[in-house]
Amino acid sequence: MVNNRDWGRKSSSWGTEKRSKGARMTPAVISVILPAYRASSVIATTVSRVRSAMPTAEVEIIVVDDGSGDDTNLAASRAGADKVIKLQENRGKGAAVRAGMLNAVGSHFVYTDVDLAYDPSQIPTLIEALESGADVALGSRRHPHSSEITSAPAIRERGSRIFNQFTRLVLRSSYLDTQCGLKGFTAEAAKAIFTRTKVDGFAFDVEVLHLAEKLNLKTTEVPVILDHIEQTTVRFIPQATRMLWDVLKIRMWSALGRYPDLTPRRG
Template sequence: MTDRRISVILPAYRAAPLVAEAIQRIRDDVQPAEVEIIVVDDGSKDETANIARESGADEVIELTQNRGKGEAVRRGMAAASGSYLVFTDVDLAYRPSQIMNIVEALERGADVALGSRRHSESEENGPPSPMREQGSRVFNRLARLFLPGPHLDTQCGLKGFTFQAAQSVFPISRISGFAFDVEVLFLARRFDMEIVEIPVVVDHLEQSTVRFIPQAIRMLWDVARVRLWSMTGRYNHAPPQGG
């Protein structure tokens, strides 16, 4: 691990119109820390990777095919060198300045810090898609039935980990799709890590690259698989790495 302080992982799929602004705003808003920005292009066919390089990303990882957000975040975490590792959405629905709120929670002793849209102090700007909002709430409730726990918002796209926590959790994670958040939190609880939720400001943006509804059935299936794998001991060994 180098002396870089914060690594920011941006999973990106078909994000050519978004990635340059995301990189610049992270550079501008995450102050006064030194920042390492890692863009993971999840098999895009557009210019996402080239634009990320031209825009000053410290590292650009290109997956040869679309593997899913979970795999993209996992690859970014493996490459990160900071003391604190944060991933966020490339559409900047969560303002980059909030990355420092995550880091401050980690500095206070948490192993994992989660943004939470359900926190009483969180704010939402612009109307969310009613179907997406309801779907997110239903998924969170069902996820908590399969994997009981105190956390109100498993799917917020802003999460941070100490380097040690990330090194413990991500190498044994298996889910590649959007339900990977639930798996990561499950594993963190399994290791008795301290997990805190913090309020966030969410800007609902039309250009979001994340589509919830087409993923809903797969997400629920993945959550069920996490429960099954935990009962059968499959988390006792790291899974093989794909390309």
């Protein structure tokens, strides 16, 4: 269920967990999950910007190092991340986000890209939507009030539109933008969804939204400001092929009842 309410903008078993020295131990209100791969050069700035974006909020920052092979996890600890989870091998963004979600302790969970293509000052918009009754708040580049500082290359933009059309056809979805890297959840919704996800790669966003629909969770799309930064660690064509295949697998798993207990959570 998609609600396009016009929100205003406001300024484990998955791996080993480490808490950085001196990090805050009190229960957090907002848990921010940052999936990271070979991000040692940017992670300190990212952690600092996320913390600074919500100076009056209790924030838990969780960095999940997706088997980077560099010192991303150490840099995150030095930067003051509250939790650092290191996956022993590179499993994919979906696996990294899942690990963070299942280790978060806040009342509201948000995940965003480590390159901060969506400035963390936009996180409060998601929290406002959640506190107003949504179970899931989705940043959407297709929202009529969204804008861009720097656009993605034309091939990626075209590929994104084709992928969304394919997803809507295969899964009969109503979402116009499944892949925006800024999404928020209530703790209950996050646990309900991420204990069921199977996709480890970039198509995990599609699976998350498919499960939200199956569980009849209330979702709201919010506008975003995109400042695109090209990811040199992502190979476009191989990833696109894997994503299309993963969407077909989601359809198959759903049809075969492979997702446990999808009894709707809301009437």
